[in-house]
Every structure is written in structure tokens, then in C-alpha cells.
Amino acid sequence: xxxxxxxxxxxxxxxxxxxxxxxxxxxxxxxxxxxxxxxxxxxxxxxxxxxxxxxxxxxxxxxxxxxxxxxxxxxxxxxxxxxxxxxxxxxxxxxxxxxxxxxxxxxxxxxxxxxxxxxxxxxxxxxxxxxxxxxxxxxxxxxxxxxxxxxxxxxxxxxxxxxxxxxxxxxxxxxxxxxxxxxxxxxxxxxxxxxxxxxxxxxxxxxxxxxxxxxxxxxxxxxxxxxxxxxxxxxxxxxxxxxxxxxxxxxxxxxxxxxxxxxxxxxxxxxxxxxxxxxxxxxxxxxxxxxx
Ligand code: ZN
Numbered sequence: 001x002x003x004x005x006x007x008x009x010x011x012x013x014x015x016x017x018x019x020x021x022x023x024x025x026x027x028x029x030x031x032x033x034x035x036x037x038x039x040x041x042x043x044x045x046x047x048x049x050x051x052x053x054x055x056x057x058x059x060x061x062x063x064x065x066x067x068x069x070x071x072x073x074x075x076x077x078x079x080x081x082x083x084x085x086x087x088x089x090x091x092x093x094x095x096x097x098x099x100x101x102x103x104x105x106x107x108x109x110x111x112x113x114x115x116x117x118x119x120x121x122x123x124x125x126x127x128x129x130x131x132x133x134x135x136x137x138x139x140x141x142x143x144x145x146x147x148x149x150x151x152x153x154x155x156x157x158x159x160x161x162x163x164x165x166x167x168x169x170x171x172x173x174x175x176x177x178x179x180x181x182x183x184x185x186x187x188x189x190x191x192x193x194x195x196x197x198x199x200x201x202x203x204x205x206x207x208x209x210x211x212x213x214x215x216x217x218x219x220x221x222x223x224x225x226x227x228x229x230x231x232x233x234x235x236x237x238x239x240x241x242x243x244x245x246x247x248x249x250x251x252x253x254x255x256x257x258x259x260x261x262x263x264x265x266x267x268x269x270x271x272x273x274x275x276x277x278x279x280x281x282x283x284x285x286x287x288x289x290x291x292x
Contacts, residue, residue, distance in 0.1 A: 094142075140182050
């Protein structure tokens, strides 16, 4: 297992972690500057932030600062209530693929979606098995364009508390079932993003990470699970402040040969987004060395 205690060369910052600073929106160009100034080597930006800053301008700034990507957030949201909705989701995912290529991302992260309409507060139906079937079909359809673009797809299982509105793939086993069905040759075109926040509780976690193997482990996301958790979406903790044994999970991932970035992804309306982004980034660096 790699020693992270001496430097932060394998630290990546998911830009949502500092999308707000002292309660104010922080534009992506400023985030990239703050990361580069600290010797942080990689980021994973969100589509809305890139859109606000401009795709080409972001690609140029990344090049100028020498910043790599650890992923691009995100594609997915496959299920829909009708054929037009499915088609719209597919076309949006094709655009996400193109953006990921332009930015030089190593993979496009997929948050697959749940019951159509649930995110807006009004689910169109209660058929979660049907939603999962649409996810399977949606990934199958996206896989060929992704292969053609040379952009791997990383399915991110989300904690079951998000099954209705964000992702009906909730365990690594489920995600790997899709990978095995659609890419049995383990070509590298389809894999998973392991986010400790979503999967730390899973009794099968170690076994499923071993099942994934090197070819399917495309991204590794870290933050911590706070007790109590005050908000289902936006109360993620800084590494070391919660109950997840992050080094143990990183050990399992690296035992399979994963040697990429450890990406910090924290959404925190009540704590970290209220602080100054510089302080948050400095804390990420310190905790990357001591608690990851
Ligand atoms: Zn994540």
C-alpha cells in the first residue's frame, strides 16, 4: 500500500468540495488556481461548474496549470418515464462523454439515476426493478460510443438512501454485475468508482473489490461518515472525522493494483462550505496524509 504520509501527489480534489467558500459560490477557475497553488495534481470537476466557466477555457486552464483529472462528474441519470426521456438522457450522456474527452478525463463517472421524477419530488412510478433495467440498457447503449471515444465509464454505486432519487445501483456487487454482463472481456471500457461514503458499510466490500480487480477499479473517492448525519446529501465529513476506516479500504483497493488518485469529495452545507476554501484545501492535504 502506498505511503501517503509524506506528500500529496496522489491527492485529487473533487471540485464540489470547494464549490462554496464562506457560504458563497466559488467559480471553477478560482478553484483550479487554489488547487494548483498548493501543489495538488488533480481535480474532478462537475459539469455545471465547467459549463459556467466554459469548456474550452477550462481545458486550457487545466493545461496551463498542469492539472490532471481523476474523473469527470458526471453522466448517468438513465431512467425516464417515456421514450423521449430515455433518448434525452442518452443524448446528454453523449455530450458528457465529449466534454470528458476534451478535458482529458480518465473516466466519466456515472450516477445512474433512480425512479424517474423522484429527484424533483414526484416519482412517476414505484418500479425500481424497471428503473434498474433501464439503467442496464442505458449503459449498454452508451458503452459503444464510450469505447469509440476512448473514454471509460465508471459506475458509482450510491448508498441505498439514494436509491429512489439518485442511483438505484447501491452496491459494488450490483455495479459489477452490470460490468460483467456488458463487458465480460474486462476490456477496461467499463468499471466502477469506489466511493467509501457509499460502500463502507457493505459486508461484501472487500470481496467485491477483489472481484472488481484492477481493470474495473477506475476511481477511488474519499470523505467520512459522520455520526449523527444531519443531512442525507450535504453532510459528508472530512476524512478522519467520522467512522469509516479509510486506510483499510484503500488497502483493499490497492491490493488489486489500483495506483491512481484518492479523490476527496465532500458536500457540506453546514460545515466545510461555510469555511474559506483555502482552509478546506489545506485540511484536505493534511488529512490525505494522516487519515487516508
Ligand atoms: Zn463519489
